[in-house]
Amino acid sequence: MKKGEMKKQAHIESMKHYILENGLTKASLRNLAKASGTSDRMLLHYFQDKEDLMTEVLQAITQDLIDLLKANQTEPLPLNVLVPHLGKMLKEPAVKPYLRLWLELMAEASKKEEPYYSAARKIAASFKAFYREVLLVQKEESKEKMDALALVMVEGLVLMDALDFDEDINLALQALSK
Amino acid sequence: MKKGEMKKQAHIESMKHYILENGLTKASLRNLAKASGTSDRMLLHYFQDKEDLMTEVLQAITQDLIDLLKANQTEPLPLNVLVPHLGKMLKEPAVKPYLRLWLELMAEASKKEEPYYSAARKIAASFKAFYREVLLVQKEESKEKMDALALVMVEGLVLMDALDFDEDINLALQALSK
DNA sequence: CAATTTATGTAGCGGTTGCTACATAAATAA
DNA sequence: TTATTTATGTAGCAACCGCTACATAAATTG
Known part of the structure; x- marks a missing residue:
C-alpha cells in the first residue's frame, strides 16, 4: 500500500472512533480533522467530498460491528435464550456507542438520505446474517420467520433501551420465555 | 385567551405541520418562521428560546399522536391480531411523518438531549397506555408482559419499515401468529 | 538533476445557525 | 389622553458549515 493510502486509512481509523463517541451531528470536517490530527x-x-468520506468511515464502522458480532458468536441458541442474552448486551459500555450511532443512522435512513440509508441497510443485513447463524430453532421450516422475529425484537429493545425503559425490556423478555 | 396567546397557538399549529413534514434537522428558527408566516x-x-419553542411544539405533536391513537382504537384484540394490524398501519401515508419524526426524536433521545429525551419518553409512555387499553390477553396475570412485548415488537417494526425491510416485517408477523 | 506529482498551509467565500441590540408602531390601561 | 405594555421591522454578530483558490514545500519519477 502506498504511503498516502496508509495515511488515509489511519485517518479513517481516528474518525471511526470520533464518530462513535460523538455521533454524526458533531462530525463536521473540522471536528473530524482535529480528531485525527490534520486539517479539513x-x-x-x-x-472527494464529505459524502465520500462518510461512506468510507461508515463502511469501516460497519465492518467493525460485524466483526464484533462474529466474535461474540456462541453456538446456536433458541430464541428465548438468545434475545434476552442480546438484551443484556445492550447495556455494555462497549456496545452503547454503536447503538447511539445506529439510531442516528436510522433517523437519516428513514429520510432515505445517502449514504446513511445504504449504510443502515447493510448493517441490518449483517444483523440478519448473524441471526441466521446463531439462532437455534426446532422446526426448520420456520427458521426464516424466527430470524425475522429475533431481528425485530432486538431492534425494539434497542429503542426501549435508549429511553431507559428497562422495566418494559424485562417484561417483554419474560413474555418471550413463557 | 388573550390575543397574543392565540397567535402563539396558531404558530405552534403551523410549526407542528412543518416539523412533521420536514423533520427536526430542517427546523431552524428561520424555516419555522417562514412556515408560519412570521420572522425568527x-x-x-x-x-423564550429555541428549546422552549421545541418543547411546546413537540408537546402539541405528542398530543396529536395520542389523539390519533385513541381515534383508531378498536375493541381489544389479541397480540397476534393487534401487532399485524399496527404493522399494516405503518404503511399509511398519514402515519409516515410521525414515524420519521419518531426516529429523529429517538436519535436525539439516545444522547439524552433535552427536550427530546423527555418528549420521546412521554410518547413511549402513551404507547404503553395504548396497549394497556387495546391489547387482549388470555391469562390476566401476563397482561403487563404482553403489553411490553407488543410495545417492543411494534417499535422493532418501525425500524425495519424505515429500511424498507418489508419481507422481514411479514416474516416476523407470521412467526407471531404461529 | 529535472519534471511531475503529491502533500500541506493560509485564507476566505457564501451559506446557515441561534440570538440580540436598537429602533418604532400599535394596542391597551390608567 | 397619557402612560405603559405589547408587537414588529431591520440589521447584525459570532460561530459554525462544506468547500475552494492560491500558494509552496516535499516527495517521487523520468
Whole structure:
C-alpha cells in the first residue's frame, strides 16, 4: 500500500472512533480533522467530498460491528435464550456507542438520505446474517420467520433501551420465555 | 385567551405541520418562521428560546399522536391480531411523518438531549397506555408482559419499515401468529 | 538533476445557525 | 389622553458549515 493510502486509512481509523463517541451531528470536517490530527483541507485532499468520506468511515464502522458480532458468536441458541442474552448486551459500555450511532443512522435512513440509508441497510443485513447463524430453532421450516422475529425484537429493545425503559425490556423478555 | 396567546397557538399549529413534514434537522428558527408566516425575531418574542419553542411544539405533536391513537382504537384484540394490524398501519401515508419524526426524536433521545429525551419518553409512555387499553390477553396475570412485548415488537417494526425491510416485517408477523 | 506529482498551509467565500441590540408602531390601561 | 405594555421591522454578530483558490514545500519519477 502506498504511503498516502496508509495515511488515509489511519485517518479513517481516528474518525471511526470520533464518530462513535460523538455521533454524526458533531462530525463536521473540522471536528473530524482535529480528531485525527490534520486539517479539513487535508481531509478533502484524501476524500472527494464529505459524502465520500462518510461512506468510507461508515463502511469501516460497519465492518467493525460485524466483526464484533462474529466474535461474540456462541453456538446456536433458541430464541428465548438468545434475545434476552442480546438484551443484556445492550447495556455494555462497549456496545452503547454503536447503538447511539445506529439510531442516528436510522433517523437519516428513514429520510432515505445517502449514504446513511445504504449504510443502515447493510448493517441490518449483517444483523440478519448473524441471526441466521446463531439462532437455534426446532422446526426448520420456520427458521426464516424466527430470524425475522429475533431481528425485530432486538431492534425494539434497542429503542426501549435508549429511553431507559428497562422495566418494559424485562417484561417483554419474560413474555418471550413463557 | 388573550390575543397574543392565540397567535402563539396558531404558530405552534403551523410549526407542528412543518416539523412533521420536514423533520427536526430542517427546523431552524428561520424555516419555522417562514412556515408560519412570521420572522425568527417574532418567534423569539413568543418563546423564550429555541428549546422552549421545541418543547411546546413537540408537546402539541405528542398530543396529536395520542389523539390519533385513541381515534383508531378498536375493541381489544389479541397480540397476534393487534401487532399485524399496527404493522399494516405503518404503511399509511398519514402515519409516515410521525414515524420519521419518531426516529429523529429517538436519535436525539439516545444522547439524552433535552427536550427530546423527555418528549420521546412521554410518547413511549402513551404507547404503553395504548396497549394497556387495546391489547387482549388470555391469562390476566401476563397482561403487563404482553403489553411490553407488543410495545417492543411494534417499535422493532418501525425500524425495519424505515429500511424498507418489508419481507422481514411479514416474516416476523407470521412467526407471531404461529 | 529535472519534471511531475503529491502533500500541506493560509485564507476566505457564501451559506446557515441561534440570538440580540436598537429602533418604532400599535394596542391597551390608567 | 397619557402612560405603559405589547408587537414588529431591520440589521447584525459570532460561530459554525462544506468547500475552494492560491500558494509552496516535499516527495517521487523520468
